[in-house]
Amino acid sequence: MIIDRLFDAVAERGPVCVGLDTSSEILPEPFCARSSLPEAILTFNREIINATQDLVACYKVQVAHYEALGVNGLSAYRDTIAELRRQGALVIGDVKRGDIASTGAKYAQAHFSGDFEVDFVTVNPYMGSDVITPYVPYLQKGDKGLFVLIKTSNPSASDVQDLRSGDRPLYRHLAEQVARWGEEYRGEHGYSLVGAVVGATHPHELAEIRAAYPSLFLLVPGYGAQGGGGRDVAPAFMDRNGAVVNASRSILAAYRGKPDGEKRYAEYAREAVIRMQEEILRWLN
């Protein structure tokens, strides 16, 4: 099962997930003179992948940054994913799609086969269990997984996710539903193919969800540039596993203000990953 591969990757290499949220704002200056932006992004991503692959659990590719550049941008998304998979890396497509079942089936096809095939996708649960249904055939085969948004890292997450219903906030109801949706698809370590997204900016909620739903593997965004630190994400873990922590800007743009940064960006990214890994593992016992 793919979730067991993710578990093993965390056990072997630690819980860092590198977010390839690559855009013109992230690229070192010299890249801007290149033939085309999508090509420059792909080249940059390749270097980052090569410099970090032996250190990380997985990669998360945020499709919005590629979609913003239109069809050519999505070619770079396709080629970035292909490069990652060619190297045997695990890939989360951060697409946050979620739709009625017939449409959802098209999203499942889009991101679990063909050009954009990844190992995991993020899913938005606002439309209820219908957003999961189209993925069921893939879950049954065991080679694909989901991370469903529960409590996101952004400031306004509370607008909707913290509305109280009965004795609990909405995100707790969602966590329960997500755990139930994934019950049947558990790997050898007890984690389900249907995991959850909980932001690093919410350590209390991480602890709460970790304790209440031990089958949920957690994808934890919001580390670094968004404010979460090693101490904040520690509650996401159980026996140093069961979660991956994503950082993007703090790794991709680690070269900024460093000696020879614009040339040695890949080295600095590697150093940033090592620091992040140490900072997280320091709090796990």
Add this chain to the structure above:
Amino acid sequence: MIIDRLFDAVAERGPVCVGLDTSSEILPEPFCARSSLPEAILTFNREIINATQDLVACYKVQVAHYEALGVNGLSAYRDTIAELRRQGALVIGDVKRGDIASTGAKYAQAHFSGDFEVDFVTVNPYMGSDVITPYVPYLQKGDKGLFVLIKTSNPSASDVQDLRSGDRPLYRHLAEQVARWGEEYRGEHGYSLVGAVVGATHPHELAEIRAAYPSLFLLVPGYGAQGGGGRDVAPAFMDRNGAVVNASRSILAAYRGKPDGEKRYAEYAREAVIRMQEEILRWLN
């Protein structure tokens, strides 16, 4: 303001929105022999557009069907939108994106400029007001609009949207937030650039939201194949305006089982639009 153009389109041509949810399952048999599926889809879309453009308020293009075919599919999405805009039609990109502000800015760029530029996009509100923020500069200019998911047409919408918080279900809280987000961006008829999606399968909720939030222009999916009829969508309207009703399969596949259907699919689509228009207007007084 773009919402005034949509209002005028409904006033002139009625509230039908044709959903170009075009996939291999929808195409007439002979199309399957064509050079490539994305090209076949584009050709089919062009014919449907030509046959219906003088009858409809707008088009909604569901990106999932194109995304499922990878980069070439998204080229067909781009070209379908370009064809619609070339003909002066109003276009809703049914993308249901929604993310943290920095990522959302990329989605705004993706769908309000460049290859995939449309007039309106659908937005998923699970992450709160941050999903709206990146669109504000476009709303301020007045030439773009949003439809935010409130109460969707699918069976499991109730899983999340009907959870009660205080004295009201979640979707009512959302409707209130959406109306507030859009308060500043109202056109000459009082409708906001920030509208709402409420499914045709929920006539009671349509009536409730129409009455409570008169500034919300409504996008009503779920007509036809999903079960909603003219009587069901009537509560969405105020003075025969303020809403568009989307149908896709019942229009695109109207040719099925008809004499010479596989050749005359565009004619049958036109007939289906006329019938739908009559069926809706019959209930509006």
